[in-house]
Amino acid sequence: MSSLGYAVRMSLKIALLGLLDAKGPASGYDLAKAFESSISNAWQAGHTQIYPELVKMAADGLVAVESEGARNRKIYAITPEGARLVRSWLIEHQPTAAMRSEVALQAFLLPLLDREDAIEVVLRLRRQFSERLAGLECRPVVKASGFGRYALRLGxxxxxxxxxxxxxxxxELREAGRDGEGSPAETGPRPPEAGLGASEAGPGTSAAEGE
Amino acid sequence: MSSLGYAVRMSLKIALLGLLDAKGPASGYDLAKAFESSISNAWQAGHTQIYPELVKMAADGLVAVESEGARNRKIYAITPEGARLVRSWLIEHQPTAAMRSEVALQAFLLPLLDREDAIEVVLRLRRQFSERLAGLECRPVVKASGFGRYALRLGxxxxxxxxxxxxxxxxELREAGRDGEGSPAETGPRPPEAGLGASEAGPGTSAAEGE
DNA sequence: TTGCCCATGTAATACGTTACATGATTTC
DNA sequence: GAAATCATGTAACGTATTACATGGGCAA
Structure with missing residues (x-):
């Protein structure tokens, strides 16, 4: 098993192995907690995903049940093979840059709204960014010591x-309201703009955007 | 149908409706292209996801087949109901801040590597950021006019x-190498650090260490 | 002994990706 | 008419979310 040629998407595995590697043996419950705190900035997963994954990884020899405690609590520890896998994934795997963000989607679609509504939406987004940022900045890990410091700084x-x-x-939205008044951003009833794809140049360009 | 109380995750629907709304009627093929170019910055989807979704949305009255062209090409147009849905999603839906990024995960796990390897990984990430940025910056949409301008600027x-x-x-990594030499970042064989959750404090810490 | 939180799990469903399949049109 | 590309689709699989189920420990 665990043929070392890692599968298409295995980020959950990696995240779990990384946590076990960094912080030592832990139960599924602990790991689920860790996804909410230390690693929330980089990856997330619920316990319903974690428990089965740990079982699979144990079968593959990437982790091992180190001990069993009260109420069926199992403590998993990373194996040497697991530790090797994380490291080779880190070194060899080029992460996909593929974007899928509801925030960015709202930003993209903003011009569909009239000025007032657009401002409301951006204000809400701003509040959300601000809260998130505050949450990150107050983490003690920021100091040079913490394990997740690089990801934290990136966040x-x-x-x-x-x-x-x-x-x-x-x-910009407020500025636009000053003169044009009713001319915010492609206001109101959408203007059909010919066809798709026309806006981005021709077929030759395709590679340029390649991601 | 289309009960207006929008489901848990419907971002693909919204992205498609938004594209149709912004750029006018289009075929599934056109939309798939658009995901590679104009909207790649905010969302992505392949044609295998798009075609069935369009059928569902047509059944729900969010889009309608406007015309059928050569080789089974179907041109979809957004309906008023569809346009209403995008707008109310934009205005009402608080996007989830949930993070799931391989890049951030690599940043998080960086301390598992020794200095040399960590530098290699960051260099690769840097190259990737740089290429991506170049791809975005050369898009003509940047000017005040283009539809996706807000998302583009965010990107x-x-x-x-x-x-x-x-x-x-x-x-920082290079600096660390200057003095400590062999002491980059939690170097080499991982140091088991007690248990999880200890690093983050918080209300439930007591239980985290429990047995 | 009731109620709450801890801790683990299963099942059903939704969402996404990869691989495969098909036919129509254009180009050589 | 062979090859390339356009355009649409299905099937299988893998990943993620939601809802449900269970039982232990602890405090009021």
Missing amino acids: IAQGRAALDWADDTLA | IAQGRAALDWADDTLA
């Missing part, structure tokens, strides 16, 4: 960028 | 933040 940097974007966008 | 802002993070992280 904070991106949170700040998002916040700035919200401010800029708000400014 | 660019976050891309820059990621690039900066990579530079900072590289600097």
